[in-house]
Amino acid sequence: MKFTGGGTYWFENGLAIPNDAHATFASATYIFDGTTALSTGNTSSTKIVANNVLFYIESGAASFGNNGSIAISPLSGYQGVDLWDSVVGGTLSLGNNSTSVNTYGGIYVPYGAVLDSNNGSISTTFIVASTATFNNGLNVNITVP
Numbered sequence: 001m002k003f004t005g006g007g008t009y010w011f012e013n014g015l016a017i018p019n020d021a022h023a024t025f026a027s028a029t030y031i032f033d034g035t036t037a038l039s040t041g042n043t044s045s046t047k048i049v050a051n052n053v054l055f056y057i058e059s060g061a062a063s064f065g066n067n068g069s070i071a072i073s074p075l076s077g078y079q080g081v082d083l084w085d086s087v088v089g090g091t092l093s094l095g096n097n098s099t100s101v102n103t104y105g106g107i108y109v110p111y112g113a114v115l116d117s118n119n120g121s122i123s124t125t126f127i128v129a130s131t132a133t134f135n136n137g138l139n140v141n142i143t144v145p
Helices: none
Strands: 008-011 015-017 022-025 028-032 036-040 047-057 061-063 069-074 081-085 091-093 100-103 106-116 121-124 126-134 139-142
Touching (some): 036 047, 069 081, 100 106, 106 121, 121 126, 126 139
Parallel strands (some): 008 028, 015 036, 036 061, 047 069, 069 100, 091 106, 100 121
16 A cells, blocks of 8 residues: 555544555655544554654544554644544554654644553653543653754
């Protein structure tokens, strides 16, 4: 799965990235809506690579599955935010069991929760959330941009 070109992509009914998929996102703004706005598969070969992007969750749930790999870098003009969940009371779930989340910008969930359950790894420059839950064996690395 490969997205090319720039501009803005709007997934009105969400985007599901299946197990074992390698998704590459070109420099752009990606808006996700729907009951399940954004989700990924649950295998170690499920990978997301996105350089110079803004992932914006406008409605619905966002869930990165277990065992995957996510690498996102921010698009300029959004204060270093590369993963923004604007859903009031929503939850951004970041997966279990060796899930590797690397945002070279920040995670911004001002009205909801960031949840990472077990044995994963998050590297980011900042996390802004109403609440955050990090459980069992999680490595969180906050770095200077």
